[in-house]
Amino acid sequence: MLTEAQLRAVVGRRASAAILRKVAASGDILARFDLARSHRLAQFLAQIAYESARFRTTTEYASGAAYEGREDLGNTEKGDGVRFKGHGLIQTTGRYNHRRQTAWLRANGFPGCPDFEVEPDKASDFPWALLGAVWYWQSRGLSAYADRGDIEMITRRINGGLNGYQDRIDLYVRFALVILGYELTKGAIKRFQQAAGLVADDIAGPKTRAELHRQLEALPPLMAAEPVQETDMSAAKDIIYPKPSPVRQTSKAHGAAGGGIFGTVLTPMLIGLGVKFGLLPAAFGDPDVQQTLTVVVTALSAWIGTYIAPKNAE
Known part of the structure:
Protein backbone atom coordinates (compact mmCIF):
# COMPACT_ATOMS: atom_id res chain seq x y z
CA MET A 1 0.00 0.00 0.00
CA THR A 59 -19.12 13.19 5.03
CA GLU A 60 -20.81 14.97 2.15
CA TYR A 61 -20.45 18.75 2.40
CA ALA A 62 -23.99 19.44 1.15
CA SER A 63 -26.92 19.18 3.57
CA GLY A 64 -28.54 16.28 1.73
CA ALA A 65 -31.82 18.15 1.32
CA ALA A 66 -31.59 17.56 -2.44
CA TYR A 67 -32.12 13.83 -1.79
CA GLU A 68 -35.39 14.34 0.07
CA GLY A 69 -38.16 12.20 -1.41
CA ARG A 70 -35.80 10.24 -3.68
CA GLU A 71 -37.60 6.90 -3.71
CA ASP A 72 -34.89 5.41 -5.94
CA LEU A 73 -32.55 5.87 -2.96
CA GLY A 74 -35.10 4.54 -0.50
CA ASN A 75 -35.68 7.97 1.01
CA THR A 76 -39.37 7.47 1.75
CA GLU A 77 -39.60 9.05 5.18
CA LYS A 78 -39.47 12.72 6.08
CA GLY A 79 -35.91 13.85 6.75
CA ASP A 80 -34.29 10.92 4.93
CA GLY A 81 -32.49 13.22 2.49
CA VAL A 82 -30.45 14.90 5.21
CA ARG A 83 -30.18 11.80 7.37
CA PHE A 84 -28.83 9.61 4.58
CA LYS A 85 -26.63 12.06 2.72
CA GLY A 86 -23.22 10.88 1.53
CA HIS A 87 -21.09 9.03 4.09
CA GLY A 88 -17.73 7.35 3.79
CA LEU A 89 -14.95 7.67 1.24
CA ILE A 90 -17.27 6.88 -1.65
CA GLN A 91 -20.20 8.89 -0.27
CA THR A 92 -22.81 6.16 0.27
CA THR A 93 -26.13 7.93 -0.23
CA GLY A 94 -29.74 7.01 0.57
CA ARG A 95 -31.54 4.75 3.04
CA TYR A 96 -31.37 1.70 0.75
CA ASN A 97 -27.62 1.94 0.27
CA HIS A 98 -26.96 2.35 3.98
CA ARG A 99 -29.08 -0.74 4.61
CA ARG A 100 -27.31 -2.73 1.90
CA GLN A 101 -23.90 -1.69 3.15
CA THR A 102 -24.78 -3.04 6.60
CA ALA A 103 -25.99 -6.37 5.21
CA TRP A 104 -22.95 -6.83 2.97
CA LEU A 105 -20.41 -6.07 5.68
CA ARG A 106 -22.09 -8.42 8.17
CA ALA A 107 -22.09 -11.16 5.55
CA ASN A 108 -18.45 -10.60 4.68
CA GLY A 109 -16.66 -10.89 7.97
CA PHE A 110 -17.83 -7.85 9.96
CA PRO A 111 -20.84 -9.09 11.97
CA GLY A 112 -20.33 -6.42 14.61
CA CYS A 113 -20.53 -3.45 12.26
CA PRO A 114 -23.10 -0.77 13.08
CA ASP A 115 -26.56 -0.78 11.54
CA PHE A 116 -26.02 2.14 9.20
CA GLU A 117 -29.72 2.50 8.53
CA VAL A 118 -30.16 3.23 12.25
CA GLU A 119 -26.89 5.13 12.70
CA PRO A 120 -25.95 6.48 9.26
CA ASP A 121 -23.33 8.91 10.60
CA LYS A 122 -21.18 5.99 11.71
CA ALA A 123 -20.59 5.14 8.05
CA SER A 124 -18.25 8.15 8.05
CA ASP A 125 -16.02 6.64 10.75
CA TYR A 241 14.30 15.06 -8.05
CA PRO A 242 14.74 12.89 -4.96
CA LYS A 243 12.37 13.21 -2.08
CA PRO A 244 13.74 15.49 0.65
CA SER A 245 15.32 13.45 3.42
CA PRO A 246 13.73 13.79 6.86
CA VAL A 247 15.35 16.53 8.94
CA ARG A 248 17.80 14.73 11.18
CA GLN A 249 17.17 14.92 14.89
CA THR A 250 19.23 17.50 16.73
CA SER A 251 19.35 18.77 20.29
CA LYS A 252 20.34 22.22 19.08
CA ALA A 253 17.22 24.24 19.60
CA HIS A 254 18.33 26.98 17.25
CA GLY A 255 18.65 24.63 14.32
CA ALA A 256 15.41 22.75 14.87
CA ALA A 257 13.24 25.71 15.76
CA GLY A 258 14.73 28.02 13.15
CA GLY A 259 14.13 25.53 10.34
CA GLY A 260 10.57 24.85 11.50
CA ILE A 261 9.49 28.47 11.87
CA PHE A 262 11.10 29.75 8.68
CA GLY A 263 10.18 26.73 6.57
CA THR A 264 6.64 26.04 7.68
CA VAL A 265 5.43 29.53 8.50
CA LEU A 266 7.40 32.19 6.66
CA THR A 267 8.03 30.32 3.40
CA PRO A 268 4.34 29.81 2.42
CA MET A 269 3.57 33.39 3.48
CA LEU A 270 6.41 34.91 1.45
CA ILE A 271 5.56 32.80 -1.60
CA GLY A 272 1.93 33.89 -1.40
CA LEU A 273 2.88 37.55 -1.18
CA GLY A 274 5.36 37.18 -4.03
CA VAL A 275 2.70 35.70 -6.33
CA LYS A 276 0.10 38.27 -5.27
CA PHE A 277 2.32 41.23 -6.12
CA GLY A 278 3.79 39.74 -9.27
CA LEU A 279 7.27 39.17 -7.85
CA LEU A 280 7.07 35.41 -8.46
CA PRO A 281 5.61 33.44 -11.39
CA ALA A 282 2.00 32.31 -11.03
CA ALA A 283 3.16 28.68 -10.94
CA PHE A 284 4.45 29.28 -7.42
CA GLY A 285 0.84 29.65 -6.33
CA ASP A 286 0.22 25.95 -6.98
CA PRO A 287 -0.25 24.14 -3.61
CA ASP A 288 1.96 21.20 -4.63
CA VAL A 289 4.79 23.56 -5.64
CA GLN A 290 4.48 25.45 -2.38
CA GLN A 291 4.51 22.21 -0.40
CA THR A 292 7.71 21.03 -2.07
CA LEU A 293 9.46 24.38 -1.53
CA THR A 294 8.36 24.46 2.10
CA VAL A 295 9.79 20.99 2.78
CA VAL A 296 13.10 21.86 1.11
CA VAL A 297 13.46 25.21 2.88
CA THR A 298 12.55 23.67 6.23
CA ALA A 299 15.20 20.98 5.87
CA LEU A 300 17.84 23.44 4.61
CA SER A 301 17.12 25.98 7.35
CA ALA A 302 17.33 23.36 10.06
CA TRP A 303 20.60 22.02 8.66
CA ILE A 304 22.17 25.48 8.49
CA GLY A 305 20.88 26.36 11.92
CA THR A 306 22.40 23.24 13.37
CA TYR A 307 25.91 24.25 12.28
CA ILE A 308 25.76 27.94 13.11
CA ALA A 309 24.20 27.46 16.54
CA PRO A 310 26.49 28.28 19.47
CA LYS A 311 27.98 25.32 21.25
CA ASN A 312 26.20 26.18 24.49
CA ALA A 313 22.86 25.69 22.77
CA GLU A 314 23.11 22.01 23.66
Missing part, protein backbone atom coordinates in the same frame (compact mmCIF):
# COMPACT_ATOMS: atom_id res chain seq x y z
CA LEU A 2 1.14 3.57 -0.58
CA THR A 3 2.51 5.53 2.34
CA GLU A 4 0.86 8.59 3.84
CA ALA A 5 3.49 10.78 2.16
CA GLN A 6 2.85 9.19 -1.23
CA LEU A 7 -0.90 9.68 -0.88
CA ARG A 8 -0.41 13.33 0.02
CA ALA A 9 1.89 13.82 -2.96
CA VAL A 10 -0.99 12.74 -5.19
CA VAL A 11 -3.92 14.58 -3.61
CA GLY A 12 -2.22 17.71 -2.21
CA ARG A 13 -1.42 19.28 1.13
CA ARG A 14 -5.01 20.05 2.12
CA ALA A 15 -5.89 16.39 2.65
CA SER A 16 -6.82 15.31 6.15
CA ALA A 17 -3.85 13.75 7.92
CA ALA A 18 -6.20 11.45 9.82
CA ILE A 19 -7.80 10.15 6.63
CA LEU A 20 -4.43 9.68 4.94
CA ARG A 21 -3.15 7.64 7.90
CA LYS A 22 -6.18 5.36 7.81
CA VAL A 23 -6.04 4.85 4.05
CA ALA A 24 -2.28 4.18 4.17
CA ALA A 25 -2.90 1.51 6.81
CA SER A 26 -5.62 -0.24 4.79
CA GLY A 27 -3.40 -2.68 2.91
CA ASP A 28 -4.75 -5.78 4.67
CA ILE A 29 -8.37 -4.86 3.97
CA LEU A 30 -7.69 -4.09 0.32
CA ALA A 31 -5.73 -7.34 -0.09
CA ARG A 32 -8.58 -9.28 1.50
CA PHE A 33 -10.97 -8.04 -1.17
CA ASP A 34 -8.47 -8.35 -4.03
CA LEU A 35 -7.98 -4.60 -4.44
CA ALA A 36 -4.25 -4.66 -3.70
CA ARG A 37 -3.36 -5.49 -7.31
CA SER A 38 -1.64 -2.37 -8.56
CA HIS A 39 -3.90 -1.62 -11.54
CA ARG A 40 -7.02 -2.02 -9.39
CA LEU A 41 -5.50 -0.03 -6.54
CA ALA A 42 -4.79 2.97 -8.77
CA GLN A 43 -8.38 3.01 -10.05
CA PHE A 44 -9.89 2.50 -6.60
CA LEU A 45 -7.80 5.22 -4.95
CA ALA A 46 -8.56 7.68 -7.76
CA GLN A 47 -12.30 7.26 -7.29
CA ILE A 48 -12.40 7.44 -3.50
CA ALA A 49 -9.99 10.39 -3.54
CA TYR A 50 -12.31 12.28 -5.87
CA GLU A 51 -15.47 11.39 -3.93
CA SER A 52 -13.90 12.45 -0.62
CA ALA A 53 -12.70 15.83 -1.97
CA ARG A 54 -9.13 14.52 -2.19
CA PHE A 55 -9.26 12.84 1.20
CA ARG A 56 -10.50 15.92 3.03
CA THR A 57 -13.81 14.52 4.28
CA THR A 58 -15.79 11.35 4.83
CA PHE A 126 -13.12 4.30 10.02
CA PRO A 127 -12.90 1.47 9.21
CA TRP A 128 -16.46 1.74 7.89
CA ALA A 129 -15.66 4.76 5.72
CA LEU A 130 -13.21 2.62 3.76
CA LEU A 131 -15.17 -0.62 3.95
CA GLY A 132 -18.24 1.17 2.62
CA ALA A 133 -16.23 2.07 -0.46
CA VAL A 134 -15.08 -1.55 -0.76
CA TRP A 135 -18.71 -2.72 -0.51
CA TYR A 136 -19.80 -0.31 -3.23
CA TRP A 137 -16.91 -1.33 -5.48
CA GLN A 138 -17.52 -5.05 -5.01
CA SER A 139 -21.31 -4.88 -5.31
CA ARG A 140 -21.05 -3.06 -8.66
CA GLY A 141 -18.39 -5.39 -10.04
CA LEU A 142 -16.00 -2.51 -10.67
CA SER A 143 -12.86 -4.64 -10.61
CA ALA A 144 -13.91 -6.06 -13.99
CA TYR A 145 -13.70 -2.55 -15.46
CA ALA A 146 -10.44 -1.83 -13.62
CA ASP A 147 -8.96 -5.00 -15.12
CA ARG A 148 -9.39 -3.53 -18.57
CA GLY A 149 -8.48 0.03 -17.59
CA ASP A 150 -11.97 1.37 -18.23
CA ILE A 151 -12.12 4.44 -16.00
CA GLU A 152 -15.13 5.80 -17.88
CA MET A 153 -17.36 2.86 -16.92
CA ILE A 154 -16.07 2.90 -13.34
CA THR A 155 -17.01 6.57 -13.13
CA ARG A 156 -20.46 5.97 -14.62
CA ARG A 157 -21.17 3.15 -12.20
CA ILE A 158 -20.16 5.26 -9.22
CA ASN A 159 -21.49 8.64 -10.26
CA GLY A 160 -24.35 7.74 -12.57
CA GLY A 161 -22.73 10.02 -15.15
CA LEU A 162 -19.36 11.58 -15.79
CA ASN A 163 -19.22 14.34 -13.20
CA GLY A 164 -15.61 15.21 -12.46
CA TYR A 165 -14.42 12.78 -15.10
CA GLN A 166 -11.25 14.67 -16.00
CA ASP A 167 -10.34 15.09 -12.35
CA ARG A 168 -10.78 11.35 -11.83
CA ILE A 169 -8.51 10.68 -14.80
CA ASP A 170 -5.89 13.08 -13.45
CA LEU A 171 -5.97 11.39 -10.05
CA TYR A 172 -5.68 7.96 -11.66
CA VAL A 173 -2.64 9.05 -13.66
CA ARG A 174 -0.98 10.53 -10.56
CA PHE A 175 -1.62 7.40 -8.48
CA ALA A 176 -0.38 5.19 -11.32
CA LEU A 177 2.84 7.18 -11.68
CA VAL A 178 3.54 7.03 -7.95
CA ILE A 179 2.90 3.28 -7.81
CA LEU A 180 5.28 2.86 -10.75
CA GLY A 181 7.96 4.79 -8.89
CA TYR A 182 7.82 8.23 -10.53
CA GLU A 183 8.16 11.46 -8.59
CA LEU A 184 5.30 13.87 -9.25
CA THR A 185 7.55 16.71 -10.32
CA LYS A 186 7.06 18.72 -13.48
CA GLY A 187 7.28 16.54 -16.59
CA ALA A 188 6.53 13.24 -14.81
CA ILE A 189 4.15 12.13 -17.56
CA LYS A 190 6.70 13.05 -20.21
CA ARG A 191 9.38 11.04 -18.46
CA PHE A 192 7.11 8.04 -18.31
CA GLN A 193 6.29 8.41 -22.00
CA GLN A 194 9.97 8.63 -22.91
CA ALA A 195 10.78 5.51 -20.91
CA ALA A 196 7.86 3.65 -22.52
CA GLY A 197 8.74 4.70 -26.07
CA LEU A 198 5.60 6.80 -26.50
CA VAL A 199 5.25 10.26 -28.02
CA ALA A 200 6.51 12.46 -25.20
CA ASP A 201 3.89 15.22 -25.24
CA ASP A 202 3.38 15.28 -21.44
CA ILE A 203 -0.35 14.60 -21.94
CA ALA A 204 -1.94 11.50 -20.41
CA GLY A 205 -4.09 10.54 -23.37
CA PRO A 206 -5.59 7.09 -24.10
CA LYS A 207 -2.31 5.52 -25.27
CA THR A 208 -0.41 6.76 -22.22
CA ARG A 209 -3.13 5.56 -19.87
CA ALA A 210 -3.17 2.17 -21.62
CA GLU A 211 0.59 1.85 -21.06
CA LEU A 212 0.22 2.89 -17.43
CA HIS A 213 -2.38 0.15 -17.04
CA ARG A 214 -0.15 -2.43 -18.75
CA GLN A 215 2.79 -1.65 -16.48
CA LEU A 216 0.63 -1.63 -13.34
CA GLU A 217 -0.73 -5.06 -14.22
CA ALA A 218 2.83 -6.39 -14.31
CA LEU A 219 3.52 -5.33 -10.71
CA PRO A 220 2.89 -7.66 -7.78
CA PRO A 221 0.10 -6.75 -5.33
CA LEU A 222 0.81 -3.98 -2.81
CA MET A 223 4.21 -3.35 -4.31
CA ALA A 224 5.32 0.07 -5.49
CA ALA A 225 8.19 0.14 -7.93
CA GLU A 226 11.54 1.58 -6.92
CA PRO A 227 12.12 5.16 -8.14
CA VAL A 228 12.88 5.13 -11.83
CA GLN A 229 16.56 5.65 -12.58
CA GLU A 230 16.79 8.23 -15.34
CA THR A 231 19.59 7.87 -17.88
CA ASP A 232 18.84 10.91 -19.99
CA MET A 233 19.83 13.95 -17.96
CA SER A 234 20.18 16.28 -20.93
CA ALA A 235 17.41 18.55 -19.73
CA ALA A 236 17.15 19.69 -16.14
CA LYS A 237 13.37 19.67 -16.23
CA ASP A 238 13.44 15.91 -16.92
CA ILE A 239 15.39 15.02 -13.79
CA ILE A 240 13.44 13.14 -11.15
Whole structure:
Protein backbone atom coordinates (compact mmCIF):
# COMPACT_ATOMS: atom_id res chain seq x y z
CA MET A 1 0.00 0.00 0.00
CA LEU A 2 1.14 3.57 -0.58
CA THR A 3 2.51 5.53 2.34
CA GLU A 4 0.86 8.59 3.84
CA ALA A 5 3.49 10.78 2.16
CA GLN A 6 2.85 9.19 -1.23
CA LEU A 7 -0.90 9.68 -0.88
CA ARG A 8 -0.41 13.33 0.02
CA ALA A 9 1.89 13.82 -2.96
CA VAL A 10 -0.99 12.74 -5.19
CA VAL A 11 -3.92 14.58 -3.61
CA GLY A 12 -2.22 17.71 -2.21
CA ARG A 13 -1.42 19.28 1.13
CA ARG A 14 -5.01 20.05 2.12
CA ALA A 15 -5.89 16.39 2.65
CA SER A 16 -6.82 15.31 6.15
CA ALA A 17 -3.85 13.75 7.92
CA ALA A 18 -6.20 11.45 9.82
CA ILE A 19 -7.80 10.15 6.63
CA LEU A 20 -4.43 9.68 4.94
CA ARG A 21 -3.15 7.64 7.90
CA LYS A 22 -6.18 5.36 7.81
CA VAL A 23 -6.04 4.85 4.05
CA ALA A 24 -2.28 4.18 4.17
CA ALA A 25 -2.90 1.51 6.81
CA SER A 26 -5.62 -0.24 4.79
CA GLY A 27 -3.40 -2.68 2.91
CA ASP A 28 -4.75 -5.78 4.67
CA ILE A 29 -8.37 -4.86 3.97
CA LEU A 30 -7.69 -4.09 0.32
CA ALA A 31 -5.73 -7.34 -0.09
CA ARG A 32 -8.58 -9.28 1.50
CA PHE A 33 -10.97 -8.04 -1.17
CA ASP A 34 -8.47 -8.35 -4.03
CA LEU A 35 -7.98 -4.60 -4.44
CA ALA A 36 -4.25 -4.66 -3.70
CA ARG A 37 -3.36 -5.49 -7.31
CA SER A 38 -1.64 -2.37 -8.56
CA HIS A 39 -3.90 -1.62 -11.54
CA ARG A 40 -7.02 -2.02 -9.39
CA LEU A 41 -5.50 -0.03 -6.54
CA ALA A 42 -4.79 2.97 -8.77
CA GLN A 43 -8.38 3.01 -10.05
CA PHE A 44 -9.89 2.50 -6.60
CA LEU A 45 -7.80 5.22 -4.95
CA ALA A 46 -8.56 7.68 -7.76
CA GLN A 47 -12.30 7.26 -7.29
CA ILE A 48 -12.40 7.44 -3.50
CA ALA A 49 -9.99 10.39 -3.54
CA TYR A 50 -12.31 12.28 -5.87
CA GLU A 51 -15.47 11.39 -3.93
CA SER A 52 -13.90 12.45 -0.62
CA ALA A 53 -12.70 15.83 -1.97
CA ARG A 54 -9.13 14.52 -2.19
CA PHE A 55 -9.26 12.84 1.20
CA ARG A 56 -10.50 15.92 3.03
CA THR A 57 -13.81 14.52 4.28
CA THR A 58 -15.79 11.35 4.83
CA THR A 59 -19.12 13.19 5.03
CA GLU A 60 -20.81 14.97 2.15
CA TYR A 61 -20.45 18.75 2.40
CA ALA A 62 -23.99 19.44 1.15
CA SER A 63 -26.92 19.18 3.57
CA GLY A 64 -28.54 16.28 1.73
CA ALA A 65 -31.82 18.15 1.32
CA ALA A 66 -31.59 17.56 -2.44
CA TYR A 67 -32.12 13.83 -1.79
CA GLU A 68 -35.39 14.34 0.07
CA GLY A 69 -38.16 12.20 -1.41
CA ARG A 70 -35.80 10.24 -3.68
CA GLU A 71 -37.60 6.90 -3.71
CA ASP A 72 -34.89 5.41 -5.94
CA LEU A 73 -32.55 5.87 -2.96
CA GLY A 74 -35.10 4.54 -0.50
CA ASN A 75 -35.68 7.97 1.01
CA THR A 76 -39.37 7.47 1.75
CA GLU A 77 -39.60 9.05 5.18
CA LYS A 78 -39.47 12.72 6.08
CA GLY A 79 -35.91 13.85 6.75
CA ASP A 80 -34.29 10.92 4.93
CA GLY A 81 -32.49 13.22 2.49
CA VAL A 82 -30.45 14.90 5.21
CA ARG A 83 -30.18 11.80 7.37
CA PHE A 84 -28.83 9.61 4.58
CA LYS A 85 -26.63 12.06 2.72
CA GLY A 86 -23.22 10.88 1.53
CA HIS A 87 -21.09 9.03 4.09
CA GLY A 88 -17.73 7.35 3.79
CA LEU A 89 -14.95 7.67 1.24
CA ILE A 90 -17.27 6.88 -1.65
CA GLN A 91 -20.20 8.89 -0.27
CA THR A 92 -22.81 6.16 0.27
CA THR A 93 -26.13 7.93 -0.23
CA GLY A 94 -29.74 7.01 0.57
CA ARG A 95 -31.54 4.75 3.04
CA TYR A 96 -31.37 1.70 0.75
CA ASN A 97 -27.62 1.94 0.27
CA HIS A 98 -26.96 2.35 3.98
CA ARG A 99 -29.08 -0.74 4.61
CA ARG A 100 -27.31 -2.73 1.90
CA GLN A 101 -23.90 -1.69 3.15
CA THR A 102 -24.78 -3.04 6.60
CA ALA A 103 -25.99 -6.37 5.21
CA TRP A 104 -22.95 -6.83 2.97
CA LEU A 105 -20.41 -6.07 5.68
CA ARG A 106 -22.09 -8.42 8.17
CA ALA A 107 -22.09 -11.16 5.55
CA ASN A 108 -18.45 -10.60 4.68
CA GLY A 109 -16.66 -10.89 7.97
CA PHE A 110 -17.83 -7.85 9.96
CA PRO A 111 -20.84 -9.09 11.97
CA GLY A 112 -20.33 -6.42 14.61
CA CYS A 113 -20.53 -3.45 12.26
CA PRO A 114 -23.10 -0.77 13.08
CA ASP A 115 -26.56 -0.78 11.54
CA PHE A 116 -26.02 2.14 9.20
CA GLU A 117 -29.72 2.50 8.53
CA VAL A 118 -30.16 3.23 12.25
CA GLU A 119 -26.89 5.13 12.70
CA PRO A 120 -25.95 6.48 9.26
CA ASP A 121 -23.33 8.91 10.60
CA LYS A 122 -21.18 5.99 11.71
CA ALA A 123 -20.59 5.14 8.05
CA SER A 124 -18.25 8.15 8.05
CA ASP A 125 -16.02 6.64 10.75
CA PHE A 126 -13.12 4.30 10.02
CA PRO A 127 -12.90 1.47 9.21
CA TRP A 128 -16.46 1.74 7.89
CA ALA A 129 -15.66 4.76 5.72
CA LEU A 130 -13.21 2.62 3.76
CA LEU A 131 -15.17 -0.62 3.95
CA GLY A 132 -18.24 1.17 2.62
CA ALA A 133 -16.23 2.07 -0.46
CA VAL A 134 -15.08 -1.55 -0.76
CA TRP A 135 -18.71 -2.72 -0.51
CA TYR A 136 -19.80 -0.31 -3.23
CA TRP A 137 -16.91 -1.33 -5.48
CA GLN A 138 -17.52 -5.05 -5.01
CA SER A 139 -21.31 -4.88 -5.31
CA ARG A 140 -21.05 -3.06 -8.66
CA GLY A 141 -18.39 -5.39 -10.04
CA LEU A 142 -16.00 -2.51 -10.67
CA SER A 143 -12.86 -4.64 -10.61
CA ALA A 144 -13.91 -6.06 -13.99
CA TYR A 145 -13.70 -2.55 -15.46
CA ALA A 146 -10.44 -1.83 -13.62
CA ASP A 147 -8.96 -5.00 -15.12
CA ARG A 148 -9.39 -3.53 -18.57
CA GLY A 149 -8.48 0.03 -17.59
CA ASP A 150 -11.97 1.37 -18.23
CA ILE A 151 -12.12 4.44 -16.00
CA GLU A 152 -15.13 5.80 -17.88
CA MET A 153 -17.36 2.86 -16.92
CA ILE A 154 -16.07 2.90 -13.34
CA THR A 155 -17.01 6.57 -13.13
CA ARG A 156 -20.46 5.97 -14.62
CA ARG A 157 -21.17 3.15 -12.20
CA ILE A 158 -20.16 5.26 -9.22
CA ASN A 159 -21.49 8.64 -10.26
CA GLY A 160 -24.35 7.74 -12.57
CA GLY A 161 -22.73 10.02 -15.15
CA LEU A 162 -19.36 11.58 -15.79
CA ASN A 163 -19.22 14.34 -13.20
CA GLY A 164 -15.61 15.21 -12.46
CA TYR A 165 -14.42 12.78 -15.10
CA GLN A 166 -11.25 14.67 -16.00
CA ASP A 167 -10.34 15.09 -12.35
CA ARG A 168 -10.78 11.35 -11.83
CA ILE A 169 -8.51 10.68 -14.80
CA ASP A 170 -5.89 13.08 -13.45
CA LEU A 171 -5.97 11.39 -10.05
CA TYR A 172 -5.68 7.96 -11.66
CA VAL A 173 -2.64 9.05 -13.66
CA ARG A 174 -0.98 10.53 -10.56
CA PHE A 175 -1.62 7.40 -8.48
CA ALA A 176 -0.38 5.19 -11.32
CA LEU A 177 2.84 7.18 -11.68
CA VAL A 178 3.54 7.03 -7.95
CA ILE A 179 2.90 3.28 -7.81
CA LEU A 180 5.28 2.86 -10.75
CA GLY A 181 7.96 4.79 -8.89
CA TYR A 182 7.82 8.23 -10.53
CA GLU A 183 8.16 11.46 -8.59
CA LEU A 184 5.30 13.87 -9.25
CA THR A 185 7.55 16.71 -10.32
CA LYS A 186 7.06 18.72 -13.48
CA GLY A 187 7.28 16.54 -16.59
CA ALA A 188 6.53 13.24 -14.81
CA ILE A 189 4.15 12.13 -17.56
CA LYS A 190 6.70 13.05 -20.21
CA ARG A 191 9.38 11.04 -18.46
CA PHE A 192 7.11 8.04 -18.31
CA GLN A 193 6.29 8.41 -22.00
CA GLN A 194 9.97 8.63 -22.91
CA ALA A 195 10.78 5.51 -20.91
CA ALA A 196 7.86 3.65 -22.52
CA GLY A 197 8.74 4.70 -26.07
CA LEU A 198 5.60 6.80 -26.50
CA VAL A 199 5.25 10.26 -28.02
CA ALA A 200 6.51 12.46 -25.20
CA ASP A 201 3.89 15.22 -25.24
CA ASP A 202 3.38 15.28 -21.44
CA ILE A 203 -0.35 14.60 -21.94
CA ALA A 204 -1.94 11.50 -20.41
CA GLY A 205 -4.09 10.54 -23.37
CA PRO A 206 -5.59 7.09 -24.10
CA LYS A 207 -2.31 5.52 -25.27
CA THR A 208 -0.41 6.76 -22.22
CA ARG A 209 -3.13 5.56 -19.87
CA ALA A 210 -3.17 2.17 -21.62
CA GLU A 211 0.59 1.85 -21.06
CA LEU A 212 0.22 2.89 -17.43
CA HIS A 213 -2.38 0.15 -17.04
CA ARG A 214 -0.15 -2.43 -18.75
CA GLN A 215 2.79 -1.65 -16.48
CA LEU A 216 0.63 -1.63 -13.34
CA GLU A 217 -0.73 -5.06 -14.22
CA ALA A 218 2.83 -6.39 -14.31
CA LEU A 219 3.52 -5.33 -10.71
CA PRO A 220 2.89 -7.66 -7.78
CA PRO A 221 0.10 -6.75 -5.33
CA LEU A 222 0.81 -3.98 -2.81
CA MET A 223 4.21 -3.35 -4.31
CA ALA A 224 5.32 0.07 -5.49
CA ALA A 225 8.19 0.14 -7.93
CA GLU A 226 11.54 1.58 -6.92
CA PRO A 227 12.12 5.16 -8.14
CA VAL A 228 12.88 5.13 -11.83
CA GLN A 229 16.56 5.65 -12.58
CA GLU A 230 16.79 8.23 -15.34
CA THR A 231 19.59 7.87 -17.88
CA ASP A 232 18.84 10.91 -19.99
CA MET A 233 19.83 13.95 -17.96
CA SER A 234 20.18 16.28 -20.93
CA ALA A 235 17.41 18.55 -19.73
CA ALA A 236 17.15 19.69 -16.14
CA LYS A 237 13.37 19.67 -16.23
CA ASP A 238 13.44 15.91 -16.92
CA ILE A 239 15.39 15.02 -13.79
CA ILE A 240 13.44 13.14 -11.15
CA TYR A 241 14.30 15.06 -8.05
CA PRO A 242 14.74 12.89 -4.96
CA LYS A 243 12.37 13.21 -2.08
CA PRO A 244 13.74 15.49 0.65
CA SER A 245 15.32 13.45 3.42
CA PRO A 246 13.73 13.79 6.86
CA VAL A 247 15.35 16.53 8.94
CA ARG A 248 17.80 14.73 11.18
CA GLN A 249 17.17 14.92 14.89
CA THR A 250 19.23 17.50 16.73
CA SER A 251 19.35 18.77 20.29
CA LYS A 252 20.34 22.22 19.08
CA ALA A 253 17.22 24.24 19.60
CA HIS A 254 18.33 26.98 17.25
CA GLY A 255 18.65 24.63 14.32
CA ALA A 256 15.41 22.75 14.87
CA ALA A 257 13.24 25.71 15.76
CA GLY A 258 14.73 28.02 13.15
CA GLY A 259 14.13 25.53 10.34
CA GLY A 260 10.57 24.85 11.50
CA ILE A 261 9.49 28.47 11.87
CA PHE A 262 11.10 29.75 8.68
CA GLY A 263 10.18 26.73 6.57
CA THR A 264 6.64 26.04 7.68
CA VAL A 265 5.43 29.53 8.50
CA LEU A 266 7.40 32.19 6.66
CA THR A 267 8.03 30.32 3.40
CA PRO A 268 4.34 29.81 2.42
CA MET A 269 3.57 33.39 3.48
CA LEU A 270 6.41 34.91 1.45
CA ILE A 271 5.56 32.80 -1.60
CA GLY A 272 1.93 33.89 -1.40
CA LEU A 273 2.88 37.55 -1.18
CA GLY A 274 5.36 37.18 -4.03
CA VAL A 275 2.70 35.70 -6.33
CA LYS A 276 0.10 38.27 -5.27
CA PHE A 277 2.32 41.23 -6.12
CA GLY A 278 3.79 39.74 -9.27
CA LEU A 279 7.27 39.17 -7.85
CA LEU A 280 7.07 35.41 -8.46
CA PRO A 281 5.61 33.44 -11.39
CA ALA A 282 2.00 32.31 -11.03
CA ALA A 283 3.16 28.68 -10.94
CA PHE A 284 4.45 29.28 -7.42
CA GLY A 285 0.84 29.65 -6.33
CA ASP A 286 0.22 25.95 -6.98
CA PRO A 287 -0.25 24.14 -3.61
CA ASP A 288 1.96 21.20 -4.63
CA VAL A 289 4.79 23.56 -5.64
CA GLN A 290 4.48 25.45 -2.38
CA GLN A 291 4.51 22.21 -0.40
CA THR A 292 7.71 21.03 -2.07
CA LEU A 293 9.46 24.38 -1.53
CA THR A 294 8.36 24.46 2.10
CA VAL A 295 9.79 20.99 2.78
CA VAL A 296 13.10 21.86 1.11
CA VAL A 297 13.46 25.21 2.88
CA THR A 298 12.55 23.67 6.23
CA ALA A 299 15.20 20.98 5.87
CA LEU A 300 17.84 23.44 4.61
CA SER A 301 17.12 25.98 7.35
CA ALA A 302 17.33 23.36 10.06
CA TRP A 303 20.60 22.02 8.66
CA ILE A 304 22.17 25.48 8.49
CA GLY A 305 20.88 26.36 11.92
CA THR A 306 22.40 23.24 13.37
CA TYR A 307 25.91 24.25 12.28
CA ILE A 308 25.76 27.94 13.11
CA ALA A 309 24.20 27.46 16.54
CA PRO A 310 26.49 28.28 19.47
CA LYS A 311 27.98 25.32 21.25
CA ASN A 312 26.20 26.18 24.49
CA ALA A 313 22.86 25.69 22.77
CA GLU A 314 23.11 22.01 23.66
